[in-house]
Amino acid sequence: MAAADDKYDIRMFAPDDVYFSRGSGGVFQGVIDGTTYDELEVYRAFPFLYTTQYISVRNTKGEELGIIPDIAELYEESAKELEKELQLRYFIPRVTRVDSVKQKSGLWMWELQTHLGSTRMVMRNLHEHLQYPGGGRVILMDISGKRCEIADWQALDAHSRKQLEEVL
């Protein structure tokens, strides 16, 4: 607990400090520095830039226990649970195919296939609902707050690219 002495320093977890698992009720939990928590919350510090690095682990009160520098360094089981939890907490389906993008009476309708199933997004315009964090990445947000992500739009199939070319 050396680093915890200075509360203005960021605590970085080593793989041995943490063990994550899932409770019988389906809730993310774990043992951190020997203490058992039956519910933990995880946050991405850089949700756009580093999706698998700098994961903030917090208790239910929202107090930070520490930061996981990189999921890849964790033991396999912990890493698997953490990844799963992140996917649940950051519900951002990855678009695998763009079926169509249509403008209908002032609203943009996107029919999408994602790695979590098919969905439809509704946007009021393009300039406020699309974000380009860099590279070929595009974050889509619809009016209800739902999000989807295109990892690299140029890597999608020809049909999807054709749909996107007109709007990006």
Place this chain on the structure above:
Amino acid sequence: MSIQDQLPEQLRKRLAEDPLFGAKADLLHDGRFGEQWLAITEHEVSVWQQDHTQLLKLKISELKDARAVGAVGGGTLLADTGKGPVVLARYTSAQSSIFGFAAKLLGAMAKKEERPVVSERDFPRYCQNCGNPLSEGTQICQICTRNGKVAARMLRYTKPYKLQLAATAVLLIATTLVELVPPYLTKVLIDDVLGPKDVGSTLMLVILGLGATMLLMSVMQTIRGLIGVWVGSKLMGDLRKDVYSSLMRLSLAFFDRRQTSQFIGRVNSDSEAMRQFMTDGVVFMSAEMLRVVAIFIIMFGLDWQLTLYAILPVPVMVAVSMTIWPKIGRRWYHQWRSIFRLNTLVGDSLQGIRVVKAFGRERDEMARYNEANVELVRRNIRMEGLWSFMFPAFAFIAGLGTLLIWYNGGNKVLSGEIQLGVLMALISYLGMLFGPLQWISQMISWASNAMAAAHRVFEIMDTPSEVPDVRNPEPIGVIKGDVAFDSVTYGYEKHHPVLKNVSLHVKAGEMVGLVGHSGAGKSTFINLICRFYDTDEGAILIDGTDLRSISQVDLRKQIGVVLQETFLFDGTIAENIAYSKPDATPLEIMRAAKIANAHDFIVRLPDGYDTRVGERGHKLSGGEKQRVAIARAIIHDPRILILDEATASVDTETERQIQEAISRLVKGRTTFAIAHRLSTLRNADRLVVLERGKIVEVGTHEQLLEKEDGVYRKLVDAQKELSKIKGVEG
């Protein structure tokens, strides 16, 4: 809407009791898209999968609490049981509100508290026809009802100017017909005068006729132009007014989420684009159409066979226009977005010019600008390039038609089938015909530009205010000033509440100091009193009346605000003081300034109360501005007064003066004050300590100091430390 209606019949039959609540979650437990059903009865919670197999069943008696845990893009409904938390359902953010309600209901049942009442706000609302989400505050589905009738809606703006437009139309028809006369006279000239070498008076007559038509045309064009300008400017004014008033009507939350500099461009350039379409565009289009029809009739009359040749290129031209139309629309939008980005960039960096200079980031700003600039240049070239292609292409295709007529017509003249004059007339009519056809492309550009602008403008107009006024607001008259918070929860983002379940009752005339770390929710607290935002849960009552049922005009009349960042409008000091009461007499203004300790310094200014302040006027110091703002609040004579860090940015002496002014101001009014310097709140009747959006302590200064481990005490101690350090430094 009954809450169990949504549950499928089959599932309902499996329940032992009538369900209290049923809802469909749009995610599966593993986070994939799918459907799951949740039902709550008096004794049980059940969850079924899409194929109606039971996934989960919990007894209410096992529950300790239930929570809706918000995440990014979705959330989870959790039940706390004796054996740890259990996931009941996962959902996307479209359903946050309904599962938020489920959590409250379950929590209340588990803890045997009073159960929450369903309000319409708890349900995500979908259009009955198309299943798309409805925006808040409206029952009208954007997709189903607004069938792209943007153009019709735009043209409705011309309604008040029906008469003028009718006159323009009549003139238009007349000019068009008159324009057709000269080629015909030319034909007469060639065939009947020059050809037969008729040296009579016909030459003079024809020339006179030509002259008269020219004069007539000029006069009519002038009148048409004048009417056009008049109607156009009026229209433009109407549009701008509407856009601006819709902007003013929108709630603060709308502006929080957007960069405000974009709206400057929107108000002006978008309404200009729409105006151009409505006046020039529509008038021009109808004129050209009319001309085309008339020319065809005359040409057919002269020689129908040759006319057929002339028509040959027309389908080609129409086809080209049709294929290019959608392309142009998209490129316009791209170009607009680039311009928009550029404008925002300039707006942002100029607003923050101090920061830019202070950190020496001019180069980076220039680079950022340059990047956007290059992008715009590229778009411009693409757009204009399309243009430069369109015009010559159209001219060429049109030229082909002329060639056909020259060849066939020439043969006919040589063989004596038609007279030379007829050929000449046909050629000049043809020239006139292709003019309008070329204009089709210009029309396309106008129309698509205007449509895009109209979409954006109507978007602003159609955005419902997030703090709508009720239809029949309760008249409150002059209020006493009782303010009650009744378990209020609010977050700027719904899934991230800043205030959590806050309850507080403030008696009329009481002064309450709000204390807490930054981000504790103090400013949110007062924003809610002003009703800049509506509570997500719970209610705020003034004299026992819900804020939401009071009209905002009435409410704001009763509330006065002095903020940390004083904003003075462009105008004189007197105008700024009288901002909330434009009919205030000079005496009233001076009285208010006197109470605010501002009178003396104002009078000493060379221009006194007529000193121009604001962006390009006299620069007042922070403390002086603050006192003007206090005078503004005094003249408003509100029953409820809000002071948000009113003395944060001034020195001690000025603070004393402002303090003095404030103590005069708060007398007899319900006051909410925020201050970082706790000494400022000495006069408060009660202090309310907020931490992480919750009220943790309430009491007088002395009472709170007595608490050994209290939050307030810690704050006071910390400030004492700090002032000691400052004393040493000083």
